[in-house]
Amino acid sequence: MKRSAFKLMFLGTGSDVGKSLIATAFCRILYRKGISVAPFKAQNMALNSFVTMDGREMGRAQVIQAYASGLRPDAKMNPVLLKPSGGNKIQVIVNGEVFKHQESSFYYKNIDEIRRIVFDNFNKLEKEYQAIILEGAGSAVELNLKGRDIVNLPMALGVNAPSVLVSDIDRGGIFASAIGSIKLMGLSERRLVLGHIINKFRGEIKLFEDGREIIERKSRKPVFGIIPFIPSLNIPEEDSVALSRGKKGRIKPGSRVKIAVVRLPYISNYTDFDPFEMEESVSLWYASKPEELDEANVIIIPGTKNTLSDLIWMKQSGFDYKIKALQKKGATIVGICGGYQIMGRYICDPHNVESEIKEAKGLSLLNMITVMS
Structure with missing residues (x-):
C-alpha cells in the first residue's frame, strides 16, 4: 500500500512576499535529494499564464516550480486560474480550459464544484509523487473570504498539510503581519503552522536577533530562517503586483x-x-x-x-x-x-x-x- 505523500505548504502574510520563490526552492531541494516532488496551487489569479504541451493553461509560478522539480508543467498543478478581464468580469480556467467567463460575484456560486475539482487534482498528484509542495495565495487570513477560500488554510486543513508562514520584512510592518496573521487563525489552523520564514531582509541579520525573539515569543512559533533580499533574480513574475510596484x-x-x-x-x-x-x-x-x-x-x-x-x-x-x-x-x-x-x-x-x-x-x-x- 502506497504511503501518503509528504506535504508542506507555504502560506503568506500578503501578496508578493516570496511564497512562490520559496516553494520553488523547496521543490528543487527535494528533487536534488532524489525525491519525486510536484508543486500545487489550487487557485491563481493572474494575467501571466503558460500553455502546456497538451494545450492547457496554468499559472507561471507553478511552471517554474515544475521545472525545479524536474517535471513538465501539468495543469493539475494549478487547477484553477482566474484571469480578470474588466468590468468586474473574470475568465475562469479550470483544468487548463475555459470553464466560464462571468462576473466575479458569480464565481463563488460554483465554489463547491470547483472545490471538488481542486481536491480531485490534488489527490491525483498525491498518488503519483512522494512529496507535494503547496502554495497559498495572497494573505492566509483574509477573514471576509475564509468561507469561500480554496487555496490557503482551508486547503491546508483539507489535506492535512503542515505549513510555514512567509513574511516580507522589506515592505515594513513585519511584526503586525507575522504575529497578526497567527493571531487571526483559528486553533486548528494554528496547529498546522510549523513556524515562520522572514523574507527579503536587508542589512546585518545579527541586528534583527531581538526582532526574531519577539516574533517567536508573541506568535509561539519558531522563525526557521531569515532570507536576505536578492535583487535581479530574473524569475518570471506570477502576476502584475511587481509591475504595479515599479519593480x-x-x-x-x-x-x-x-x-x-x-x-x-x-x-x-x-x-x-x-x-x-x-x-x-x-x-x-x-x-x-x-x-x-x-x-x-x-x-x-x-x-x-x-x-x-x-x-x-x-x-x-x-x-x-x-x-x-x-x-x-x-x-x-x-x-x-x-x-x-x-x-x-x-x-x-x-x-x-x-x-x-x-x-x-x-x-x-x-x-x-x-x-x-
Whole structure:
C-alpha cells in the first residue's frame, strides 16, 4: 500500500512576499535529494499564464516550480486560474480550459464544484509523487473570504498539510503581519503552522536577533530562517503586483536599444519581455504616460485580456497620437497578440466575448480588421 505523500505548504502574510520563490526552492531541494516532488496551487489569479504541451493553461509560478522539480508543467498543478478581464468580469480556467467567463460575484456560486475539482487534482498528484509542495495565495487570513477560500488554510486543513508562514520584512510592518496573521487563525489552523520564514531582509541579520525573539515569543512559533533580499533574480513574475510596484524594467546608461512597453491596464504575459531586461545593451521600461515613450526606438503594444477596453484607454490617454508621431520619426512599433489587433483598422466584438464594447477604431497602423468570435 502506497504511503501518503509528504506535504508542506507555504502560506503568506500578503501578496508578493516570496511564497512562490520559496516553494520553488523547496521543490528543487527535494528533487536534488532524489525525491519525486510536484508543486500545487489550487487557485491563481493572474494575467501571466503558460500553455502546456497538451494545450492547457496554468499559472507561471507553478511552471517554474515544475521545472525545479524536474517535471513538465501539468495543469493539475494549478487547477484553477482566474484571469480578470474588466468590468468586474473574470475568465475562469479550470483544468487548463475555459470553464466560464462571468462576473466575479458569480464565481463563488460554483465554489463547491470547483472545490471538488481542486481536491480531485490534488489527490491525483498525491498518488503519483512522494512529496507535494503547496502554495497559498495572497494573505492566509483574509477573514471576509475564509468561507469561500480554496487555496490557503482551508486547503491546508483539507489535506492535512503542515505549513510555514512567509513574511516580507522589506515592505515594513513585519511584526503586525507575522504575529497578526497567527493571531487571526483559528486553533486548528494554528496547529498546522510549523513556524515562520522572514523574507527579503536587508542589512546585518545579527541586528534583527531581538526582532526574531519577539516574533517567536508573541506568535509561539519558531522563525526557521531569515532570507536576505536578492535583487535581479530574473524569475518570471506570477502576476502584475511587481509591475504595479515599479519593480520591472530598467534603463541602462549607454544602451543602444531602447524599448518602451505600453503599460496597458489589462496587460498580460509581460514576462515575455524579461529576456530583454537581461541584455546589457538593451533598456526596457513600462510606459504609463505617452511622454514616457519619447526616448524609445522600439515601442511594444503588449498582449491584453481586454483588447477593446485597453484600446479606448490608449486613445483617452493620448498614446495613439504619440505612437503615430514617433513612428513617423523612425521608431519601430511592435504589437503582440491583443497589441497586434490594436494596431489594425477596427476591432469588433459582436458577441461580447471580452467586454460590452461592440467595436472601436484601431490605430490603423496595419490594414486589417479583427472580429472576435
